[in-house]
Amino acid sequence: MKRFAALFAALDRTTSTRTKTRALADYFRDAPEADRLWCIALLSGRRPRRTITTTKLREWAAERAGIPLWLFETCYPVVGDLSETIALILPEPSRESDLPLAEWIARLRALDTADEETRKAAILDAWDSLAPDERFVFNKLLTGGWRMGVSQKLMTRALSQATDIDEAELTHRLMGDWTPDTVSWAGLIEAPDPTADLSRPYPFYLAYQVDGAPEELGPASDWLAERKWDGIRGQLILRGGEHWLWSRGEELITERFPELARLRDFLPPGTVIDGEVLAWDRQDETPLPFARLQPRIGRKTVPKKLLSEAPVILMAYDLLEWQGTDLRGAPLSQRRETLAGALSNLPEELPVRLSPRVAATDWAGLAEARAQSRDLGAEGLMLKRLSAPYLAGRKKGDWWKWKVDPLTIDAVMIYAQAGSGRRATLYTDFTFAVWDGNALVPFTKAYSGLTDAEFGEITRWVRKNTTERFGPVRAVRPEHVFEIAFEGIQQSPRHKSGVALRFPRMARWRKDKPVSEANTLHDLKAMLAQYG
Amino acid sequence: MVLEFTEAGLYCPAADVHIDPWRPVPRALITHGHSDHARPGHGAYLSTGEAAPVIRHRLGDIRLDTVRYGETLRIGGATFSFHPAGHVPGSAQIRVEVGGEVWVVSGDYKTVDDGLSEPFEPVRCHTFITESTFGLPIYAWTPQEALARDLNAWWAETAAAGKRAVLGVYALGKAQRILRLLDPSIGPILTHGAIEAVTEVLRAQGLSLPDTIQITAGTDLKAHPGAMVLAPPSALGSAWMRRLGPVSTGFASGWMRLRGVRRRRAADRGFVVSDHADWDGLNAAIAATGASRVFVTHGYTQSFARWLSEQGYEAGVVETEFGGESLDEAPEGEGAA
Ligand SMILES: [Zn+2]
Numbered sequence: 021m022k023r024f025a026a027l028f029a030a031l032d033r034t035t036s037t038r039t040k041t042r043a044l045a046d047y048f049r050d051a052p053e054a055d056r057l058w059c060i061a062l063l064s065g066r067r068p069r070r071t072i073t074t075t076k077l078r079e080w081a082a083e084r085a086g087i088p089l090w091l092f093e094t095c096y097p098v099v100g101d102l103s104e105t106i107a108l109i110l111p112e113p114s115r116e117s118d119l120p121l122a123e124w125i126a127r128l129r130a131l132d133t134a135d136e137e138t139r140k141a142a143i144l145d146a147w148d149s150l151a152p153d154e155r156f157v158f159n160k161l162l163t164g165g166w167r168m169g170v171s172q173k174l175m176t177r178a179l180s181q182a183t184d185i186d187e188a189e190l191t192h193r194l195m196g197d198w199t200p201d202t203v204s205w206a207g208l209i210e211a212p213d214p215t216a217d218l219s220r221p222y223p224f225y226l227a228y229q230v231d232g233a234p235e236e237l238g239p240a241s242d243w244l245a246e247r248k249w250d251g252i253r254g255q256l257i258l259r260g261g262e263h264w265l266w267s268r269g270e271e272l273i274t275e276r277f278p279e280l281a282r283l284r285d286f287l288p289p290g291t292v293i294d295g296e297v298l299a300w301d302r303q304d305e306t307p308l309p310f311a312r313l314q315p316r317i318g319r320k321t322v323p324k325k326l327l328s329e330a331p332v333i334l335m336a337y338d339l340l341e342w343q344g345t346d347l348r349g350a351p352l353s354q355r356r357e358t359l360a361g362a363l364s365n366l367p368e369e370l371p372v373r374l375s376p377r378v379a380a381t382d383w384a385g386l387a388e389a390r391a392q393s394r395d396l397g398a399e400g401l402m403l404k405r406l407s408a409p410y411l412a413g414r415k416k417g418d419w420w421k422w423k424v425d426p427l428t429i430d431a432v433m434i435y436a437q438a439g440s441g442r443r444a445t446l447y448t449d450f451t452f453a454v455w456d457g458n459a460l461v462p463f464t465k466a467y468s469g470l471t472d473a474e475f476g477e478i479t480r481w482v483r484k485n486t487t488e489r490f491g492p493v494r495a496v497r498p499e500h501v502f503e504i505a506f507e508g509i510q511q512s513p514r515h516k517s518g519v520a521l522r523f524p525r526m527a528r529w530r531k532d533k534p535v536s537e538a539n540t541l542h543d544l545k546a547m548l549a550q551y552g
Numbered sequence: 553m554v555l556e557f558t559e560a561g562l563y564c565p566a567a568d569v570h571i572d573p574w575r576p577v578p579r580a581l582i583t584h585g586h587s588d589h590a591r592p593g594h595g596a597y598l599s600t601g602e603a604a605p606v607i608r609h610r611l612g613d614i615r616l617d618t619v620r621y622g623e624t625l626r627i628g629g630a631t632f633s634f635h636p637a638g639h640v641p642g643s644a645q646i647r648v649e650v651g652g653e654v655w656v657v658s659g660d661y662k663t664v665d666d667g668l669s670e671p672f673e674p675v676r677c678h679t680f681i682t683e684s685t686f687g688l689p690i691y692a693w694t695p696q697e698a699l700a701r702d703l704n705a706w707w708a709e710t711a712a713a714g715k716r717a718v719l720g721v722y723a724l725g726k727a728q729r730i731l732r733l734l735d736p737s738i739g740p741i742l743t744h745g746a747i748e749a750v751t752e753v754l755r756a757q758g759l760s761l762p763d764t765i766q767i768t769a770g771t772d773l774k775a776h777p778g779a780m781v782l783a784p785p786s787a788l789g790s791a792w793m794r795r796l797g798p799v800s801t802g803f804a805s806g807w808m809r810l811r812g813v814r815r816r817r818a819a820d821r822g823f824v825v826s827d828h829a830d831w832d833g834l835n836a837a838i839a840a841t842g843a844s845r846v847f848v849t850h851g852y853t854q855s856f857a858r859w860l861s862e863q864g865y866e867a868g869v870v871e872t873e874f875g876g877e878s879l880d881e882a883p884e885g886e887g888a889a
């Protein structure tokens with residue numbers, strides 16, 4: 021645990037990504053293999069289950085420190101973190117331990133089935149053999165609150181430095197359904213057996229938004245343009261007679277979309293398709309709004325009714341593996357051709373479509389096609405270089421999203437609420453309203469889009485202009501207009517205004533606009549009629 | 553009452569004197585030279601001989617008499633004596649006896665020996681007036697040897713990386729305590745003017761401190777590679793830092809115990825050290841006085857008084873205008889200004 025606690029401290033006291041990467045790479049070079057695996061697991065969200073309630077931990081810690089519980093509770097808000105509070109109030113340990121991280125985790129997991137007395141004894145014993153910085157990390161394991169300020173990307177880069185294995189290759193190896201119990205360091209990192217985990221997906225290639233004029237990307241003929249569909253990006257894997265569907269967040273979502281199972285009967289094993297799961301109107305051959313897909317995301321198994329109300333298809337973008345061969349190094353033009361071939365002559369009722377190519381041959385034509393996106397239920401265009409391989413992660417150069425401009429509406433701020441975590445001292449969560457005659461009707465919340473300085477300014481204003489309080493929420497004088505940007509609008513009986521927005525955020529603080537010039541409910545309804 | 557709590561500060565009616573008053577009074581007994589205890593405007597001052605030079609340096613031409621530690625002094629109907637508080641060089645607790653009843657005003661204090669200040673001496677009393685700047689069980693200080701090791705390791709590492717180490721420290725007490733811990737074989741020690749001034753005063757009264765070089769407009773910084781720079785906390789991140797080139801920054805303060813504070817200060821390193829007592833220090837000091845009544849002045853007063861009550865003391869909170877250990881900002885819920 022000493023080594024891991026030292027790593028945590030090193031990561032914690034710097035904001036430099038280079039220093040962090042170096043500290044992690046050192047750890048991956050010299051920590052015990054089982055510890056390295058756990059470190060990767062923790063940093064990629066594979067944490068052990070929480071077995072002990074925080075109420076118990078507070079009680080035991082206060083008791084061990086010889087202080088009453090009220091004093092513990094007085095300390096907690098001063099420190100701001102439960103794991104740290106416990107680590108700080110406990111007396112100095114009476115001994116040392118050089119048990120490695122993996123061993124501590126194993127001990128914790130063994131407590132899963134233990135009775136309370138055994139658990140308490142084990143935790144007190146652990147606290148008594150760990151130094152304060154080790155205790156802090158240990159408590160984080162106990163409470164499951166892991167945030168080490170290390171992205172998966174940074175971790176993979178460090179791992180690459182430590183092992184001399186290519187970063188993209190490592191990203192691939194780290195994907196899938198493994199835990200430190202099911203793999204070894206060698207099996208996961210050094211010499212993975214490709215057949216060991218048939219479900220393992222490839223890292224997704226992600227695009228940046230076009231930042232200049234698209235003409236700067238060179239001749240339009242170098243590019244494949246297709247619609248940017250608004251569904252769930254997914255990777256369908258057909259191997260060994262089985263199939264798996266992975267979301268972009270590396271979550272297995274196979275069970276949620278059982279209709280895709282039929283594809284096993286028509287596509288050969290050794291096929292991996294990158295695509296978008298869309299709710300689909302089979303009559304019109306058009307996508308249904310994202311809202312129709314939503315009820316299917318939340319549940320593990322899908323009732324029949326939902327299956328018929330919101331049937332899905334896989335809109336196929338790309339072919340990553342064909343007949344068991346990794347195609348990612350081949351140019352897109354070739355992958356698309358193979359994909360088109362694979363999907364041709366399939367029965368119409370199969371839930372798969374080839375994402376159509378937008379036919380325009382020059383930038384002006386593409387711009388025109390992009391302008392129609394909303395009417396087609398798409399978010400804009402995707403531009404992919406025909407000669408490019410399929411890369412791993414978010415990379416600039418070969419893939420771009422060229423989204424339509426967001427919809428906007430000018431609204432009045434009427435309620436404010438403090439943020440959480442780092443922003444707990446600022447008012448960052450606001451409710452906005454539009455005019456309905458002389459009344460202001462709330463229609464959306466937004467909490468992002470302003471600079472820190474603007475949040476500071478509005479916070480000072482909120483404190484002085486509160487008219488009423490409802491718990492943490494403050495009603496404020498309707499004095500400020502904000503331009504709210506959003507990606508879509510849907511009907512919603514749950515909202516007073518009758519509409520719900522997708523991805524609302526504050527695009528601008530319209531200090532130039534008087535409240536009387538904010539938009540109206542009528543304007544919102546008109547948008548709903550056009551784009552809903 | 554031996555002492556009363558008045559608008560101007562702690563007042564002894566039997567002697568007609570105040571202790572560390574915050575409003576101008578005719579006669580003031582001063583525990584130590586920090587600005588929240590030694591304020592300008594009093595008619596006459598009394599302090600230990602060891603505290604006097606700094607008080608004079610800060611307050612200029614004042615009427616100041618001095619006493620030796622342990623010397624008894626009869627003023628009116630009260631007997632006074634000054635005893636080491638271990639806080640900074642010259643700092644004292646003031647013992648007041650009236651008609652056989654003994655009170656001790658501890659000012660600011662710490663119980664660990666910092667190797668520089670006269671070590672804290674427990675004084676038996678009936679009523680003890682204590683601070684509680686760090687009066688929560690989350691505060692525990694790094695032992696002095698470990699602190700020295702950590703500081704010098706950071707300095708050496710920073711120097712080896714071709715950078716300067718810049719440490720934010722309090723000008724009176726903390727700076728000189730740190731100076732004594734630094735290993736001059738690592739490199740030169742540079743100081744901000746505010747720190748050099750106080751250090752010079754203490755040197756002049758005979759404290760042995762390593763050589764320092766004050767940074768002035770004319771200082772050729774290139775001539776001092778691998779230096780440790782001591783500066784007041786407020787100088788870190790200010791325009792003053794710019795000419796120092798590549799640096800690694802650190803703070804030396806009790807608040808550095810908290811990760812949240814370390815992160816907010818965005819310093820590269822935090823060293824947990826204070827000239828105030830930590831939780832164990834406060835409790836041990838209070839127990840050693842044998843006092844049955846305790847008044848808590850500045851810090852986490854409410855909760856510390858409640859804790860003391862539960863331990864069997866007759867405990868109360870007294871509002872004062874004493875400050876704690878300032879780091880420009882202290883964590884929320886912290887009572888000291
Ligand atoms: Zn002081």
Ligand SMILES: [Zn+2]
Nearest residue numbers: 588660874875
């Ligand atoms: Zn003070």
